[in-house]
Amino acid sequence: MKHKPINEQVVVITGASSGIGLCTALLAAERGAEVVLVSRSSDTLNEIVHAIAADGGRAHAMTADVSNRDDVDRVVKDVLAIHGRIDTAVDVDRLDGRAGSQIMLLRGSDKPAMRS
Secondary structure (H helix, E strand, O other), rough: OOOOOHHHEEEEEEOOOOHHHHHHHHHHHHHEEEEEEOOOOOOOHHHHHHHHHOOOOEEEEEEOOOHHHHHHHHHHHHHHHHHHOOOOEEEHHHOOOOOEEEEEOOOOOEEEEEOO
């Protein structure tokens, strides 16, 4: 399966307000992806979005607690409503060992699947 170049992707990143999530978001934005930053820290997310935009990148913040299934459902629905798709989802909250719902997307589909 051939994947889109990073600069043509919508990338959703949980845990995007610090650490691995923040680094992943900044790198993806630097390489041209449209990044959707997800975290509980709305003020921090907004600062990051402004910094990415100031550098010419494209970013959108969504405040959510990914351990709350309703929040995850809302994020997925909002991303699909705004962007029409999720090309890549990076669930840093899960990678960091925090309890959370994992966002998965079947490639070539606009229908997300969730696993907790």
